[in-house]
Amino acid sequence: MKNYKTVGAEEAFEITIQKSRFIGHVCPVATEAEANDFIERIRKKHWHATHNVPIFLIGADYAVQRYSDDGEPSGTAGIPVMEMLKKEGITDICLVITRYFGGIKLGTGGLVRAYTDSAKAVLESVGVIEKRVYQSVDMVFDYTLHGKIQNYCMNQAPVIVADTSFSDRVCMQLRIEPESYDQVIAQIIDMTANKVEMGEPEQMYLTFKENQLIEI
Template sequence: MKDTYNTIAFPSEEILFKEKGSKFFGYAFPITSEEEVKPIIEALRKKHPTACHYCYAYQIGSEKISYRANDDGEPSNSAGMPIYGQIQSFSVTNTLVVIVRIFGGTKLGVGGLITAYKTAAQIALENCSIIEKTIDIHYLISFDYKNMNKVMRIIKEKNLDIVNQKMEMSCEIEIKTRKKNAEQVFDIFNSLFEIEIKAKE
C-alpha cells in the first residue's frame, strides 16, 4: 500500500524563459487547497501588470486527485495542459505552477506556445526542492485521566505523533499515524478497556 506522495518544499524562485521576444516568467508554489490559487494569481498580476497571460495548472490531493489547467486566453490547450503535463512528469502533487507571459511582438503559433509553456514550467519545477510526505490518518482517543499512562505508553512505543490534546478528568488526544500502520494502531486502542478511538472526520 503506497502511503507517500511527492510535493515541493517551498515556492520556487522566479525563472525567466525567452522565446522570440516573449518573456515567460515561471513560478511553482506548494498548496493544499484550491482557495490558495486566486490570491497567488492576483499577487502575480500586481507584480507583472504589463503581462497579457497568467496561465497555470495545479494538482491537489494524494489519493483523491483534483487538478485544473487554465489557458487564460491563450489558444485552447496550448498553455494550461503543457504546464500540467510537467506537474505529472515531476510526479508532484499539492503543487501550483504559474507561467506569466509578456508578449514580445512575434506570434509563436500553437506549437511554439506549447513548447514555451512546457519549458518554463519544467525550469520552474527543476528549481524546486521536491520532498516525500506520508499520507497520515488522524484518530481521536478518549479516556479517563486514570488511563493516561496506558495511552501514553502506546503512543511512545508506536512512535505516534500527538496533534492535539485536552487533559482534564476526561481526556482526548488527537494522534496521527502513517496510513500503512493505521489499522494496527486502531486495533490496539480499540482492544483496550475504557478507551475509545475513532477516526477524525
C-alpha cells in the same frame, strides 16, 4: 480523502533562457475563484509581459483543471506544465508563468522545456508539501495506564501523539495512519485490558515537508 501534494505559500522565481525572462508565480488555492483572482493579479502586475501562462488544478482527483498557452504555440506552455504537476501528484495549486521575450525563438521543444523548467524552479523555491490522511481519535484512561500507552505510541511509526491533557483522567489525542489504525487500536485495547474509552475516529490531513511533520 487521499494523500496529495501542494504548496503552502505564494512564491515567485525567475530564470533566464536564451535571453527570455521566465518568472514562475505559484499560489495555493482551494477554489476556482481563488485561482482566477491570483491569475488576474499577476496579469495586472506583468501587463507588459509577452505572455502570462496560467495553470491551475484543484481537488485530490483534479476535479477542476484549467490552463492556457496565452499566445504561445498550442501545446507548448500550459499543458506540459499541467501534466508535470499531475505526474508529481500536485494539486490545489495555481501557477502563472510570465515570459518576457528576449529576441531568440526557442522552438516547440525549447518552449516546452522552458515553461516546465520555470514551473519546477518556483516549486523548488517554495518547497512542495504533502497532505497525508490520518485517522484522528481521542482516548480517555486512568493515570495508571498513561506510561504504558505513551511508551507504546512513541515507539510506533504510524502513530503521532497530537496532544495529552490531564484532569481527573488522561485524555490523549492520536493521529494514526489509516492502514495501521485497526491494528494499533486492537493492541492498545489488549495491553490495557479494554480499560480505555475511545472516541469516534475522524479522517484529517496532516502536513509534511521533506517527510517531516510541520502541522498537526
